[in-house]
Amino acid sequence: MDLGLKDKVAIVTAASKGIGKAVAVELAKEGAKVSICAREAGSLNGTRDEIAALGAEVLVVPADVTKKEDVDRVINETAQRFKRIDILVNNAGDAWAGHYIDQPDEAWKAAFDVNFYSAVYFTRGVVPYMRQQKWGRIINIASVSGHSPLGGMVDYNSAKAAMLAFSKTLAIDLAKDGILVNAVNPALVYTPLWERLADSLIPAVGQSREEVFKNLANQLLLLGRYGRPEEVAAVVAFLASERSSFVVAASWDVDGGFTKSIM
Helix, strand or coil, X not given: CCCCCCXXXXXXXXXXXXXXXXXXXXXXXXXXXXXXXXXXXXXHHHHHHHHHCCCCCEEEEEXXXXXXXXXXXXXXXXXXXXXXXXXXEECCCCCCCCECCCCCHHHHHHHHHHHHHXXXXXXXXXXXXXXXXXXXXXXXXXXXXXXXXXXXXXXXXXXXXXXXXXXXXXXXXXXXXXXXXXXXEECCECXXXXXXXXXXXXXXXXXXXXXXXXXXXXXXXXXXXXEXXXXXXXXXXXXCCHHHCCCCCCEEEECCCCCCCCC
């Protein structure tokens, strides 16, 4: 199925690994030109090489997405290189287990900076380009934690809930400009982030990373397994495409049955 993404220009944040990398590669497979950013230049180069091997155009811009000046640089370099910006995937995020209300102000700020404000900065920067061409797709990688939170992650859950409200409001405000905004909510997915979280849950949930993965999947997911980044990326690619032209203000749970609701 042709998704109509050939020669579209996409920015994918935190694209050096995990879901961000999978999204960037998936969009490139569909013919998009991809601008990728993350703090780690070395890991970014690995994503670049994988995309280049597909014959797709790719721009690498190392950046700290919590810094507005870095965000502006990514947007400016993307526009200079490709002359347009069609798609934004706000994927940057981080999470920590064992965070409760007594976390210091610095921890709360860090959680909101990476999980929420980075999306605000990028969205504000790309909207003028999308408005000019009367076409755009903004996909915010939120989390099931934004609507069905687990305990001990109060700062992360709160930031992801803000991301969902942000997505809905933007969808209302921007639809008239031909810019469609949707959110994607992963649950437990095999990524470096979840490897770190699993390690922090030893021995409370299992005696090894693999046992933590198995126990959490059996307890929380109808499918009984963690997801793969590529499974999230497939949904993102659809939402970024011409095929999603009647999809807006939606919240897509890609969660193996974590949410357990059909609405």
